Amino acid sequence: MPDIALFEPDIPVNTGTILRLAACMGTTVHLIEPAGFPLSDHSLKRAGMDYLERAALRRHLNWVSFDEWRRGERRRLVLLSTSASLPYSEFAFGSDDILLFGRESAGVPEPVHDAADARLLIPMAQGLRSLNVAVSAAMVLGEALRQTASFPNQSAT
Numbered sequence: 001m002p003d004i005a006l007f008e009p010d011i012p013v014n015t016g017t018i019l020r021l022a023a024c025m026g027t028t029v030h031l032i033e034p035a036g037f038p039l040s041d042h043s044l045k046r047a048g049m050d051y052l053e054r055a056a057l058r059r060h061l062n063w064v065s066f067d068e069w070r071r072g073e074r075r076r077l078v079l080l081s082t083s084a085s086l087p088y089s090e091f092a093f094g095s096d097d098i099l100l101f102g103r104e105s106a107g108v109p110e111p112v113h114d115a116a117d118a119r120l121l122i123p124m125a126q127g128l129r130s131l132n133v134a135v136s137a138a139m140v141l142g143e144a145l146r147q148t149a150s151f152p153n154q155s156a157t
Contacts, residue, residue, distance in 0.1 A: 005029070014134045025152060026150075030098065034062070036105075074096070075096050076094060079113060080100065085119075088122055
């Protein structure tokens with residue numbers, strides 16, 4: 001099943017919403033620290049509601065430790081970026097993919113961008129910069145789960 005990774009998130013409400021999404025979809029969230037807020041922040045708990053206890057959260061001390069872990073696990077890293085050229089809807093997702101979302105305020109630095117195995121974008125109307133990261137995560141995770149037949153209670157084909 002595809003996982004979600006958040007690179008140094010800086011808005012607790014978005015992280016809480018993504019944790020709730022992950023709990024409902026049965027996927028894991030990898031939080032690459034440092035986060036821009038305390039992980040016990042009230043806003044994180046408010047957005048995640050009572051789903052936080054059911055969310056599979058794996059914390060990584062920093063980018064290097066996350067990247068070493070995922071390479072050791074032989075997991076493909078799929079970065080969502082406004083500077084990518086391939087739409088996510090034209091990409092063939094795999095069940096071991098990790099969908100990486102950057103900081104709300106800054107995206108990801110070039111070394112992280114370069115480490116990605118694939119770079120995808122969400123097509124949008126001209127003149128608009130980006131979607132909310134939680135909305136983006138829901139859209140792309142939904143497509144990845146559909147393609148890999150990994151929705152909860154759905155058997156793989």
